[in-house]
Amino acid sequence: MTRHLRITRLFWSASIAAEMEYRSNFVLTFVTSAMMLGGAVLTLAVLFQHDYQMGGWTWPQALMVVAIYTILDGFQQTFLAPNRTRITELVREGTLDFVLLKPIDSQFWLSVYKISIWGLPNLVLGVAMLIYAGMRTRPPLDAGDYALGLPMIVLGVAILYALGYMLSTLTVWFIKMNNITYAMAALLEAGRYPIPAYPLPYRVFFTFVLPVAFMTTVPAQTMLGMSGSAVWIVGSLGVAVVMLIAARLFWRFALRYYTSASS
């Protein structure tokens, strides 16, 4: 475990150092990132003018979902998306061989290798929004509510990771898959607002087909102590575990294919 932490630390410092190699690009990305963050805050401020309801959710409650969406999105941009892109590159260039020859779990290597600091502002914004929304709900959330919600967010992240990893695994067969990043961003986007605010067919789809509901809505419901949360908590745990195992098995299967087919 300490070995894995050490390796992760080395990966990340190398990743950040590589990003900082190109100074003008670094400055430019910083500016874009700041502007996008400003845009996101502005949109929220505008929406705040009108105190409207969403599928039975009060505005502060809905804002909780938006906040969790923003946190997940930031997490995705920081930790998940860069690695997904890299898996595609490795498969196409054939340098995946080097990873497979290292005495370390290949899924671990491929999942934590890269980090992009440009998702961090979103992560911070999300946390700030969550705290703000928590103060505005009636009654305001306390530490216990957050403590209950945090594991649910972790499960949401796990589901998001597993889905994305399975999608990246497909590159072993299809080689060219440049749109994983967009597909995953769009998928998460569906969880930007409370799932109960959608019409029934969508709700079913986003719960049972693409488990978006578990990523954003369920953590918010848990924190808000909405009725029937217990079932959802168990469901969330179940979905996360199943998805993680599926991602693992699918990767193993893909490797068997890769190693018997590539030249």
Added chain:
Amino acid sequence: MPVVVCDQLGKTYRVANKPPGLGGTLRHFVRRRYKDVEAVKDISFTIEPGEIVGFLGPNGAGKTTTLKMLTGLIHPSAGRCDVLGHTPFGRDRDFLRRITLVMGQKQQLIWDLPAMDSLRINAAVYDVPDRDAKARIDELAGLLDLDDELTRPVRKLSLGERMKCELVAALLHHPKVLFLDEPTLGLDVNAQTAVRRFLCEYNQKQGAAILLTSHYMADITALCDRVILIHQGALMYDGSLDGIIQRFAPFREVKVEFDSDVTESALRPYGEVESLDGRVARLLVRRDDLTQRIARLFNEQQVADLTVADPPIEDVIGKLFAEGAA
């Protein structure tokens, strides 16, 4: 105890076959036709600890496929292989810690960063303690004449410098068996010599076995006492470098200097005329009647000087692969 054992190893690929043209492309998209290609068939050999073996064959002969089977990157479709007592395809940690693969056309170093950063990662992945890692890097860098190249971004290095850094990264864990796929590809003569000298020293210091493919005959002649030739996936020869000439070159090269200019037609009875430049000619003469032909040459022509040599190994092997004869 051999460190590498290949026993009737074989690999068959299924490849899609696309007919040319738009119609072909459409048909290819809807229904793919596959055919089986035998990349490697029935290859058997063993390598002892500390041996350096040259692995030769024209492009597409199956060299890389064999190396990939031996490193566990692909699964053999026939036969069996064993490296350091492990079945490579299991890719267990203990096996991976003791082997390495260097590919001249692919690189593992992080492009935007100095090689040192990649080396630190490799040290951690292979569980080499910091102090050992530093000593090993210094040693390997010393053997390769590397200095501040390790702290310059990899993208700013020349091909030769980059390959040297790749070698440091590939050998940091002191592997016992090295699989090298064209490690000198594209390098200039100086860099090639440096890499060869380095491999030789590493081999002696660590007692590591090396299986090396290369298109540069000089790599092979400088490093390998033993060579394995494969052609169209099948083993053609396994033995000493000199043995190739004995076995596959039925000709010797006779260089003759005459007292005066001669014509090509006058020389034809003695052997195949390779070159003729005024008074100096090079003839290819079959081994079995070499003495007889030379005796006739001395009798019938005004010979000033005469030397007999084996034809260059490059020519022999080149001819061999071109003919494809076993």
